[in-house]
Amino acid sequence: MAEMTLPPVAKTIHLECKKCACERYFVVVAHTSATSAKVKCEVCGSQKTYKLPSKNPQPRQLAGAAAKRKEAAAQAKKNAHTDEYNNLMASVQGEALKYSMKSNFPQNTKISHPKFGDGFVRLSYADKIEVVFADEVRALVHNRQ
Ligand SMILES: [Zn+2]
Incomplete structure (x- = not known):
């Protein structure tokens, strides 16, 4: 089975930046797991997580508000x-x-x-x-x- 791989650290990829509200080049800062990487907008410096598209997405264990809260808590921890x-x-x-x-x-x-x-x-x-x-x-x- 052919697995997609993450772009290597320090490589730039083209993604949508929410802060710039347009497409920007993001530099890969670090790999956070086998399928996700932390990337940073080259223009505004904001960071986000880039995930490889999955052909078999995992079933979501948390729905709606609970998932959002968990995500927000994780993001706050990450920012700190x-x-x-x-x-x-x-x-x-x-x-x-x-x-x-x-x-x-x-x-x-x-x-x-x-x-x-x-x-x-x-x-x-x-x-x-x-x-x-x-x-x-x-x-x-x-x-x-
Ligand atoms: Zn940006």
Whole structure:
């Protein structure tokens, strides 16, 4: 079965922007799942989720108002996360360090991950780091000898 794949991170795609109220180029910021990606309008900078069209859509488990509330709550959480991410990334000067599990990353540094993109090391332990990425917080190993 031929699966459609998401456009790669940093690629631009043409989509409708609600804020600009017209079609704009959106840059792919990060993949949030196998079928969805976070994209950002190149003109106004507003972000939205791009989803691959599904041939077999999942049955909707929540209908109407409940689904809307859940969506709004998720969006608010996402916006808060995006704000935190942007603030953290802006707080550190210089280039992001390339992530490798063999390297040692101190707290409050920027790293660049081949899959998850740029992230901020919020906490650093002996063998793992907690990193704020554009889409979510992830625990990564480091300092592996
Ligand atoms: Zn826009």
